[in-house]
Amino acid sequence: MANRSVTSYDVAKAAGVSQSAVSRAFSPKASIAAKTRKHILNVAREMGYQPNAIARSMSAARNATHQRSGIVGVIVTRLQDPFFSETIALISRRLQAHGWQMLLFTVETEAEVDDALNSLMQFKIDGVMILSAILSDQMAQACKSQGIPVLLYNRDTDGLGVSSVQIENREGGKIAADFLCETSHERIAFIGGERDDATSKAREDGFADRLAEAGQSVFLREYGDYTFEGGVEAGLRLFSRHEKPDAVFCASDVMALGVLHAARHQLGLDAPKDFSLIGFDDIPSASWPGHALTTIRQPVRRMIQDAVELLIDRIEDTELDAVIRHFPGTLILRDTVRL
Amino acid sequence: MANRSVTSYDVAKAAGVSQSAVSRAFSPKASIAAKTRKHILNVAREMGYQPNAIARSMSAARNATHQRSGIVGVIVTRLQDPFFSETIALISRRLQAHGWQMLLFTVETEAEVDDALNSLMQFKIDGVMILSAILSDQMAQACKSQGIPVLLYNRDTDGLGVSSVQIENREGGKIAADFLCETSHERIAFIGGERDDATSKAREDGFADRLAEAGQSVFLREYGDYTFEGGVEAGLRLFSRHEKPDAVFCASDVMALGVLHAARHQLGLDAPKDFSLIGFDDIPSASWPGHALTTIRQPVRRMIQDAVELLIDRIEDTELDAVIRHFPGTLILRDTVRL
DNA sequence: ATCTTGAATGAATGCGCATTCAAAATGCAT
DNA sequence: ATGCATTTTGAATGCGCATTCATTCAAGAT
Known part of the structure; x- marks a missing residue:
């Protein structure tokens, strides 16, 4: 048949x-x-x-000209998170616009990245983008020796010699801290993603540092696993204390929304009346009228555009050096903070 | 280098x-x-x-045994929609669990599906899943002649002879209609996705038919483009009329949430006090405390599991016939309807 | 009409692998 | 030991294509 x-x-x-x-x-x-x-x-x-694209790339394998498979690998965690799904949608679009296809690999934890990359490499992908995760020295080395450019998105390269496009996490934390100090908040809490997640930690550190500079300290710290439910739980813990925080900064919007919903519907509190709330990312639902979440926006479109172009440039000219590019976050002032 | x-x-x-x-x-x-x-x-x-997986599949090309590339193509529209991103995340997981890789292609409109499939086919993918979109007779034929199984997710096969896994859209509409009739609503409106989208239409038809059976008719119809903003606009139009609806059924949760936010924050109305609201899909944010949206749930996990298994079975045994499988939606009663 | 030049063509080759086929090696029973 | 059945091995082959190399062809120059 x-x-x-x-x-x-x-x-x-x-x-x-x-x-x-x-x-x-x-x-x-x-x-x-x-x-x-x-x-x-x-x-x-x-x-x-x-x-046949497969045969085509086989045949091309011997000419230095362009031994390309036309496929870029993308490794992502937490795809169900709105921030990541939006990111993937944009990456996909841009890659396609440049004539590339996307082989998407989802992982549960950062530890799986190496394995994922290994699977992907069997397909002789032309390049790989890793979202919010890091790879081992060993794999970085393997990629380099196979001539596969790597781009880390929203993660430090730790001297791995690979390209990176990232939001300034520490700065973002500082912006939030600055704002909350200037508006005279006094019991300022923080909700992180996972306790030892690099991104979360950078936001926390920037935040704590700036608070310290203003003579304050982080009133309470909780972790919400980057999920809505985690945000709810963390919020509940925060406000169950005798002395409640008057401001909360969350390492992601999803968690901030968890806090907001929990406050309104389980605690009888509201922002900005009873406390101020700041998120991070500026996902679409942060701007929904009922949320109007104040947040630190990531310029996602520009970041993705740069990331894809940086990667493609390195694919097309392997002599190019790794590039690290930082983007500043911007405070988007909506209705969850008192002024 | x-x-x-x-x-x-x-x-x-x-x-x-x-x-x-x-x-x-x-x-x-x-x-x-x-x-x-x-x-x-x-x-x-x-x-x-x-x-080298590429060379491997090249070599395998001549043995009838298993000329597999190990890649399944997936074509999706509106990836930024929470319903689809959740779906993609699940598909990816299941595919990986079976040792398959996912080549993901995003399209803006259904019209692009054929082109997307063409690109994908150059990679001699082992099978393809198309989400909420249909392909042309011609492409279906091309896939068949190349022995590439196709699975349509949430879309009728229209006699194309391909497999399909879908929610019962008409039935879902009927469930919503039944419920709203039984709870004595009288001015029942509908908000669809796009006016001529097959899924939206099926939900609308089932809804309208059952309303008719109960001696009612659709009070007003609007279309919200399957987006939050579209839902907001549609809601605004609906409630700007002199005679306002007392119930709204939306073809997707995202639009329903748009209506809810618009009602609360731009119209000074609320559900279920001023009107009842029912969505479709049961996306995660529908269950957030502040939303508590009553909706028709799609059993996404089981559907995806079946879809992936059906597709893989057909890849592994090409003699298998196309299968069409329907899943019923379930009414999830939360707080946006008056009883 | 003859020569030169560049364009257009076909035969042959190799990309990296899995598989076939025939040869070699091993195991086992006698 | 000897014979036979198995298992293990290596040489050779082709998957579908792009490319190289040598050849042919067309077209302008003299």
Whole structure:
């Protein structure tokens, strides 16, 4: 049943030319008469022929010219998180715009990244983007020796010699701290993602440092696992204390929304009446009228655009050096903080 | 710079065996002495050798045995929609659990599906899943002739002879209608996705039919483009009328949440006090305390599980017939309807 | 009409692997 | 030991394509 698919030889025979001619007809810059090309393309279309991308990349393997598979690997954690799904959607779009395909690998924990990369590498991907996770020295080395450019998105490179595009997490924490100090808050709490997650920690550190500079300290710290439910729980813990915080800074919007919903519907509190709330990311639902969450926005579009371009540039010119690019977050003032 | 990667020949030489032996060492069921295999695997590991999946699938191309690339294509629209991102996350997991990789293609409109599939097919994917979109007869034919199983998720197959896993959209609409009639609502409005989207239409039709059976009719119809903002706009239009609806059924939760936020914060109305509101999908944020949206739940986990298994079964046994599987939606009663 | 030049073409080759086929090695029973 | 059945091994092959190399062809120059 499953027809073996049409090959360039079949088309060649049908068109009365050689296989080389067929190949050339499908190679834009090849030397072939316009008339011949047109004829071949017609025959090919009728037969439903499509060059086999796999074979194509096999064949290309020996020319230094462009041994590309046309596939970029992307490794992501927490895809169900709105921030990441938005990110992936954008990456996908931009990659496609440049003619690349995306092989997407989801992992549960950072520890799985190495394995994921290993699987991906079997496909001889042209490059790889790793979102909010880091790879081991060893894998970084392996990628380098195979000539596969790596781009870390929202994660420090730790001297791995790979490119990176990231939001300034520490600065973001500082912005939040500055704002809360200036508006005379006194019992300022923090809710992180996971206790030892690098991103969360950087936001926490920047936040705590700036608070210290203002003569304050972090009133309470909780961790909400980067989920809505985690935010709810953390919020509940925070406000169950005798002395309640008058401000909460969350390392992600999803958790901040958890705090907001928990406060309103389980604690009978509200922001900004009873406390101020600041999130991080600026996901779409942060701006919904009922939320109006004040947050630190990541310029996602520009970051993704840069990330994709940086990666592609390195794929196309392997001599290029790794680039690290930082983007500042911006405070988006909405209704969850008292002024 | 870019080291040409290690091949099975390199390993063979280093291990003092033939290339065949190396290949066999990496093929679980091949006939090779345990000792030899172990030795080869050791050498390979030291050299950082990984079989090239591309070449592997090239080579396999001639044996009927298993000409697999190990890649499943997935085509999706509106990836930023929480419902789809959750779906993709689940698909990815399940595919990986079965040892498959996912080549993800995002499209803006259904019209792009054919092109997307064409791109994907160049990679000789083993199968393809298309989410909430349909493909042309022609492409369906092309897939069949190339022996690539297709699975449509949440879309009718229209006699295309491909597999499908879908929620019962008409039934879902009926459930909503039944409930609103039984609770004596009288001015029942509907908000669809796009006016001619098949899914939206099926929900609308089931809804309208059942309303008619109960001697009612759809009070007002609006369309919200499946987005939050669209829901807001549609809600605003609905409630700007002199005679306001006392119930609204939305073809998706995201739109329903738009209506809810608009009502509360721009219209000074609330559900269920001033009107009842029912969504569709049961996305995570529908259950957030501040929303507590009554909705028609899709059993996403089971649907995805079935979808992936159905597709893989057909990949592994091409003789299998296409299967169409329907899942019922369930009314999840929360706080946005008056009883 | 002849020569030169560049373009167009086809035959042959190799990318990295799995598999087939035939040869060699091993195990076992006699 | 000897014979036979198995298992293990290596050489050779082809998957579908792009490319190289040598050849042919067309077109302008003299």
